[in-house]
Amino acid sequence: MTEVGGATGEGAYPFPLARDTYRISANVEPASAPMLHVGADHADVLALRSRILDAEPRRFVAAPHAAAASWDALVWLLDRTAREQDGVSLERDGLRYRWTDPRRGVEQEFVFGDASTLPEHPLTFAGRQVEEDVVVLGARDDRLWLDAGMVVFASVWSLAFDHGMSFAELHGPVPSPEVFARAERFLLRMQPGDAYRRLNWGLQLDDRPDLSLDAHPAWGPRRARLEVHDVGSEVHLRTEVQHLVRLPMSGAVLFLIGVRLLPLAEVATVPAWSARLVSVLDTLPEEVRSYKDLGVLGSMAADWLRRSSA
Amino acid sequence: MILQVTAVRTPSPGLRALTLVGDDLPSYPPGAHLPVEWAPGRVNPYSLTGLGIAPETYEITVARRSGGSARLHGLEVGDPVHARSPRSGFPPVETAAHHVLVAGGVGVTPLLGHARWHAFWGHSFEVLAVGAPHLGTLRELGPLTVARDRRELADLLRPVVGNAPWNSHVYTCGPPGLIAAVAAAARAAHWVDARIHAEPFVHEPAGAPFEVLLRRSRRRVRVAADESLLDAVDRIGLPAPRLCRQGVCGECLTTLLAGTAEHHDHVDAAEHGRIAPCVSRAAPGETLELDL
Structure with missing residues (x-):
């Protein structure tokens, strides 16, 4: 989850800021492979995801009407993984599938749509196979609805709280509602199989991926006190690599969130990134600064980056 | 993608049911259609009638009209068919009781x-x-x-x-x-x-050729048998609004100044003295005059 930097090459960090100023926008672009991340700590991340889910079952939700979309998401995710990752395979004979991930010794046969052939809900089975959090948005009445998901690394939101909300309600706390109204119309026009990518970002005090409201007692107090000893190693840039896929069988929108954390010390090793992050933090509109909770943390990070590049 | 016809049936007179195969056919939601390119650049949508879960074949049923559907009625087993990825247009509502x-x-x-x-x-x-x-x-x-x-x-x-x-x-x-x-x-x-x-019904644009007089731009355009009135207006470079191209959204409605039209729209254009150029044509032997 935490990685070393590097602006180029295989596995380069997806630095999220394209300009010297930042405004909230839908900033989607067509997705390209790989859509699913495999970090050096792949096995650890997957184990952490399972640990959080098993300890707190409310990190998974699924409405009864999301059954087809959940199976659709499962097959899309396993197929995508098999296409992108060496050694992993998804074989199919009619509606019968065999999923094999030799890296983790996982082998599972199942029959599409038959819940009795999987040890758990298709969405949690899928969510344990990938580093990304998984959300299924159903399309009805010209709107999107949060029908199902497995989210263990939420950034200051709660899947269980948001379950059943419309797209507009989900984005209620975001300062620019018109951006999300446009985004929803865009997503509803996506055709089966279409895939887009967007990046979101924030700053945090440590390398904890799980900043869910569910786990707020574990990280909130320190964040409130802004208890930092060594800014460069403790404060992290949090980039969320988000993918939006129109699932082919059900027409639901699959929303994937991959969390990539980079300590400021690593940001500082790429002068262009450091300068851009400083510029963005210095010019952040007040409502965005407040929404991202960067009131003090933003200036602290910018000051540190300025000093370390001097 | 290039598909191949593997079966042709006639479920009732005037209809042809085609079974198509291809490599790695994409899944599709219920109510989706397959855009079939029946001539270079000419695409007609046909509803997929199978189950779209990892399908081994694509099934479409084509009513014989003219243009693209006539071309598809002539297909035999083994013939190639050019198609684009299925598009969703009429999905069920999963929350329905x-x-x-x-x-x-x-x-x-x-x-x-x-x-x-x-x-x-x-x-x-x-x-x-x-x-x-x-x-x-x-x-x-x-x-x-x-x-x-x-x-x-x-x-x-x-x-x-x-x-x-x-x-x-x-x-x-x-x-x-x-x-x-x-x-x-x-x-x-x-x-x-x-x-x-x-x-x-997704109406096919084709029919008999006819002539249109565009009064405002003082142009005369001949609409070919296999193109829509809207396509013909496009061809001579006149900007005309449009959205659905199925006579449903009403975006392309234009005042019909003279001539008798065959209306195929679903927005009652005729009652308001207008025409939907995306689907409607001239009645046999008529020349239309439009406020374009």
Whole structure:
């Protein structure tokens, strides 16, 4: 989850800021492979995801009407993984599938749509196979609805709280509602199989991926006190690599969130990134600064980056 | 993608059911259509009638009209077919307590996909059909009521929408008159519009060639047999608004200044002295004059 930097090459960090100023926008672009991340700590991340889910079952939700979309998401995710990752395979004979991930010794046969052939809900089975959090948005009445998901690394939101909300309600706390109204119309026009990518970002005090409201007692107090000893190693840039896929069988929108954390010390090793992050933090509109909770943390990070590049 | 015809059937006179195969066919949602490129740059959408879950084949049923459908009626086993990825247009509402599918004529095609989907997932559904092919298949999938004519369908429909469980949804595919009748019956039974869905026949643009006089731009354009009036206006570089290209959205409506048209739209353009150039044409032997 935490990685070393590097602006180029295989596995380069997806630095999220394209300009010297930042405004909230839908900033989607067509997705390209790989859509699913495999970090050096792949096995650890997957184990952490399972640990959080098993300890707190409310990190998974699924409405009864999301059954087809959940199976659709499962097959899309396993197929995508098999296409992108060496050694992993998804074989199919009619509606019968065999999923094999030799890296983790996982082998599972199942029959599409038959819940009795999987040890758990298709969405949690899928969510344990990938580093990304998984959300299924159903399309009805010209709107999107949060029908199902497995989210263990939420950034200051709660899947269980948001379950059943419309797209507009989900984005209620975001300062620019018109951006999300446009985004929803865009997503509803996506055709089966279409895939887009967007990046979101924030700053945090440590390398904890799980900043869910569910786990707020574990990280909130320190964040409130802004208890930092060594800014460069403790404060992290949090980039969320988000993918939006129109699932082919059900027409639901699959929303994937991959969390990539980079300590400021690593940001500082790429002068262009450091300068851009400083510029963005210095010019952040007040409502965005407040929404991202960067009131003090933003200036602290910018000051540190300025000093370390001097 | 390039597909190949592996079976040709005639479910009823004037209809051709084609089975197509290809490599790694994409899945598709119920009610999706397959854009078939029947001549270079000429694409017609046909409803996919199978189950779109990892399909081994694509099934379409084509009514013989002119242009693209005539071309598809000439296909034989082994012939190649150029197609684009399936597009979704008429999906079911997954939260419905019960799905009522009303099919008129070849309008059954997208609803056949719906029926297969509901049967697969064990959803509650029923089909009412009038003048529709594929009745044998529908009967195997679930409850089917067949009406002799439109009037009998209206009689059969009333108790269905009256007794359906709360949060049932109705989906109609067929001619505009049928769509209007079903919507009226559902509204009379206190259904809200959000539970009433319809897909009009996707009308093919082709027909006999004719001439159009565009008064404002002082141009005369000849519309070929295999192009729409809108395409012809495009061809000479005149900006004309449009959206759905199916006579549904009303974006392209233009005032008809003179001439008798054959209206194929679903927005009552004729009543307002207008025409939908995306689907409508001149009546035989007529020249149209438009305010363009």
